Amino acid sequence: MYQFTPDEIDRKRANHQAVKQGADDVDAKRIGNLGEIAFEQFCREYLPAEMWEWKNEDAIRRCNPESFSGHDFEVFGYEIDVKTSRDVSAFHPETLVENDSDDDILVMVWHRDNEDSLIMLGWERVETLKSKVETEQQFSGNSPDKLEHLATRPMNELRDLGPNTANMNQKPENPFQPGDRVEKRGEEESSVGVVVEVLPPETQIELYGQELDGEGVRVTFPSSLDEGPGDWRDIDPALFSSYCDDQDVSLYTYKHANLKFADNPFTVGDYVIKSSHDDPDPAVVVDVDGEDVSVVYEGPRGDEVSPANLKDHCEAEELSTYSYSHDEMEFIASE
Template identity: 65%
Template sequence: MYLYTPDEIDRERAHHQAVIQGADNLDVKRIGNLGELAFEQFCREYLPVEMWEWENEEAIRRCNAESFSGHDFEVFGYEIDVKTSRDVSAFRPANLLENDPDDDIIVMVWHRDNEDALILLGWERTETLKSKVRTQDAYSGEEPEKLAHLAARPMNELQDLGPNTAHMNQKPQNPFKPGDRVRKAGDDDASVAVVVEVVPPEKDVSLYGQTMDGEAVSVAFPNMLDDGPGNWREIHPAKLASYCDDQDIQLYTYKHTNLEYAENPFTPGDYVIKPDYEDPDLAVVLEVAEDGDDDRDITIVFCKHLEKEFGEQTYVPPAELESRCDEAGIKSYSYGHDELSFKPQY
C-alpha cells in the first residue's frame, strides 16, 4: 500500500476542476480527482513514463471539464479506472463490478474523512473480480456477517504487467511548483517569471523543434499576466494554469534544470508585508530597481493609503500604478527585497 498526501495545489485543483465540470456532487467529484492524482503520483514514481497515460491529466492540471473517457488511465496497454471511497465496502468484488464492469483493471483508493491523506490499497483485474463473484455465488453462499472479502493485489505488482525492462523508483527531480518565482539560470539579466504548470515527465515536450529530455516547467511573465482581464495575484497558484488557458496568456516552457529560484522575486503589483513589524500593513510593490546593488531596491505603497485615495476599488494595473500614485500624491517607501515577504491575497 502507498500513502498519498495531497498538497494545497492538489486540493485546490481537485475542487476547482469539480466546479468547472459542473458535478452534481462536488465532494464525490473532488475526492475522485484526488484519487486520480494519487495514482498518477504512483505512476510517475514507479512506472516507466513512456508506458502509461493519464486521460484526465490536462483537464485536472488546467481545471477544465473532462472529455468523459471511459477510463482514467492506460498502463501497459490496459484500461484502468480509479475508484476512491471512504467506505471500504465499495471495494467488495460485486460492488466494484456493479459500478464499473468494462475496464481491464480497477485501482482502489481509500481516503480519510478530511481528505488530507489517501491510501492506494491495491488493484485487481476485472476478469478476476468476475471470477470471484461467480465463485462466491456458486460455492460460498453468503459471507460471514462480520467478515467480508475485499479484492486487491499489492500496488507494486502492477509493475509485473509490463515488460521486464520496467523499473521502479524514478522519482521526479523537478523542485518547482505553481506560483514559484523563477528566472533563467545563469542569466543575470533574465526577467522574473511565475511557474504556472509543472509538466509531468510522461509528456513529450518539444522545444525549438527538438524533443526535450527531462522534466518541463511552463512559466508566464508577470507583465503578460497583468494584461489579463483580472488581478491574477488574487488567483490561487493552483488555478493559474486554468486562468492562462481561458485567457490565452502565452506560456514559455523550460527544462527544469535551466531555471533557478529568483533571488529578488518581486515585480510591480505584488502584495507584500515587512514581516519584522509586529502588525505589518499590507503594501503593493510600486517599482523594482534594475540596479541590483542598491540596498533599497523595492519601492512600495501601503494599501491603506490607496484605499484612502481611491476608495475600496484599490486595484490599479501595475503599469499605471506609479503614475496614478504620483498624480494623487501618495507617498512611497523603499526597502531591500530581503526585508519584504509576499502576502498572498487569494
C-alpha cells in the same frame, strides 16, 4: 498498500476541476480526482513512463472538463479505472462488478474523512471479480455476517503485468512549483517570471524544432497576467494553469535547469509587508530597481489601478513612497 498524502496544489486542483466539470456531486468527483492523482504517483514511482498513460492528466492539471473516456489509465495496454471511497463496502466484488464491468482492471483507493490521506488497498482484474461473484453465488451462499470478502491484489504486483523492470522512480527533478518567481540563468537583466505549470518529466516538448532535453517548466510574466480581467494575485497558485488556459495567457516553456529562483522576486503590483516591523502595514510595490523595492502604504489594489500605472498614479496623487532592500520585504495575500 501505499499511503498518499495530497498537498495543497493537489487538493485545490482536484476540487476546482470537479467544479469546472459540472459534477452533480462535487465532493465525490473531488475525491475521485485525488484517487487518480494518488495512482499516478504510484505509476511514476514503480512503472516505466513509456508504458502507462493518465488519460485525465491535462484536465486535472488545468482544471478543465475531462474529455469522455471509459477509463482513467492505460497501463501495459490494460484499461484501468480507479475507484475511490470512504466506504469500504464499495470494494466488495459484487459492488465493483455492478458499478463497472467494462474495464480490464480496477484499482481500489480508500480515503480518510478529511481527505488528508489516501490508501491504495490494491487492484484486481475485472474478469477475476466476475468469477468471484459467480462462484460465491453458486457455491458459497451468503457471506458471513461479520466477514465480507474484499478482492484485492497487492499494488506491487502490477509490475508483473509488464516487462521485467527495476524500480522506475520518475519523480520530477526540478525544484519549482506553481507560483514560484523565477528568472533565466546567465542573464544579468532577466525578467522575473511566474511558474504556471511544472510538466511531468516524460513530457516530450519541442522548442525551435528540437526536442527539449530535460524537464519542462511553463512560465508567464506579470505584465501578461496584469492584462487579465481581475487581480491574478488573488488566485491560488495551484489554479494558475487553469486561469491562464481560460484567459489565453501566453506561456513560455523552459528547461528547468535554465531557470533559477529570482534573486529579487518582487514585481510592480505585489502586496508586501516590511518583515522587521512588529505590526507591519500592508503595502503595494510601485517600482523595482535592481535590489531595491519602492512601495506605497495604503495604496490602490491592482484591480483599482493597473500595475503599469501605479508609479504615475502615486506621483499624481502625491502619495508618499518608500524604498527598501528586497530582502526586507515579504509577500502577503491581497485583502
